[in-house]
Amino acid sequence: YFAIPFALGAMTIAILINRNVALIISALTSFLIGFTFDEKIIFPLFSFLGSIAASYQIVRIRQRSVFLRIGLFLGIINMAAIICLNLITGNLFNDLLLRLMMGFIGGIITGILVAGITPVFESLFDFITDIKLLELANLNQPLFQRMIIEAPGTYHHSIIVSSLVEAAAEAIGANSLLVKVSSYYHDIGKLKKPQYFIENQQTADNKHDKLSPKMSGLIIISHVKDGCELASEAKLGRQIINIIRQHHGTSIVSYFYDKAKKDKDESIRSLSESDFRYPGPKPQTKEAGLIMLGDVIEASSRTLSNPTPARIRSLVRERIEGIYMDGQLDECELTLSNLNTIAETFTKILTGIFHHRVDYPETAQKETNGKKDHYETANRKQANPNQA
Incomplete structure (x- = not known):
């Protein structure tokens, strides 16, 4: 589950519209995730932290290659969030290493997906980005x-x-x-x-x-x-x-x-x-x-x-x-x-x-x-x- 690109929507909104709207989308998405997964605290917080971090990094992107760098950054943020949530909740994940790896991969996947779908939204909905x-x-x-x-x-x-x-x-x-x-x-x-x-x-x-x-x-x-x-x-x-x-x-x-x-x-x-x-x-x-x-x-x-x-x-x-x-x-x-x-x-x-x-x-x-x-x-x- 940690490989799911939770921040995809917030990152896309931050590029096409603005960061403020992206923050609202982050909160709504995280709230809905709480009803979807069994772990009512871990995944909503994981999604919210990753979405906010990515949204603040992605504003004013001037090259498409930056999406990969943002993906790597999000992967690191995901890993840090997993460790912090582990300490806060007091849960000892038996598969912590696997979850860290999935969180990192999820960040990279999110960056790649955003790079792919942004031009589609630009064309379909007449948005204009810095790129x-x-x-x-x-x-x-x-x-x-x-x-x-x-x-x-x-x-x-x-x-x-x-x-x-x-x-x-x-x-x-x-x-x-x-x-x-x-x-x-x-x-x-x-x-x-x-x-x-x-x-x-x-x-x-x-x-x-x-x-x-x-x-x-x-x-x-x-x-x-x-x-x-x-x-x-x-x-x-x-x-x-x-x-x-x-x-x-x-x-x-x-x-x-x-x-x-x-x-x-x-x-x-x-x-x-x-x-x-x-x-x-x-x-x-x-x-x-x-x-x-x-x-x-x-x-x-x-x-x-x-x-x-x-x-x-x-x-x-x-x-x-x-x-x-x-x-x-x-x-x-x-x-x-x-x-x-x-x-x-x-x-x-x-x-x-x-x-x-x-x-x-x-x-x-x-x-x-x-x-x-x-x-x-x-x-x-x-x-x-x-x-x-």
Whole structure:
């Protein structure tokens, strides 16, 4: 009986949901075991101790090979529990050595079974584990390869956003791995029409110049819906799809809304603000809120003609305040303290990104003259808000 994988349920729940739920499952399982076996104390306590120890060890698993290590750990815990229960109850097991061996084997079996059934539950019930997230973070994923070729500007934007939000998530205690991976995929909807987004435009021609403001707004807004569809096809998981759907909340595509209000056509001027707003919903979690902030601030930061630390800090706080005042963060768990920490983290990282190297004296003037026109042209182009 000591070889039975009593901790199987608790370990699986700890991986797929969280440790708190796993502890509840451990208690319920142990209680039921007390009605199943003749030894009303030994097996319930044995099950409960093993389940709790395994649940605390198994959180944040980043490699499938760790399951074997957890199994070995559980085997040792099982052996220790058998010895302790023997001393507490005062029973002298004639077959103590056999029971110790069965307890150790039971731990290994449990680790192997959890490693085998976790991917099944991930697939059947749309759970996403840290192991799955690490697999999705592989740059050889098909969607990444498509972005590199078809939408290189969006790819670069996503990489920078991931750097911002990962550091901020660690600073405020959010799931840094989830936000990192989600930021990689948050704009995959732009793959449907990459040239309509400013970061992917390789020439001075802007496709939006030939479209009405309403049509341009619809194309920009549609990248969220398109992204959710691509994410669903790629089986990225419910959490990532939710973040893609929420990362613009119900914000407005202000550039094309303002353009519509200045149009000569009365029918275009009469369009309402709701015609240029994303459908939402607003971010529901810290992770979704972080990606909304990182997305907006990374795009805005590239419009700075002279990104000094003071200007970067001012831009970051201005954008965060604007998003907060627009009510986009009302439904997520970010506090004012969190927002302050996020602002400081974003400022620090962006300052590092825009930090200019020190030029050698003999080449400084040459590079300055050669790049002046290039930077001015690039900054004017990047200032176009259809970055979305």
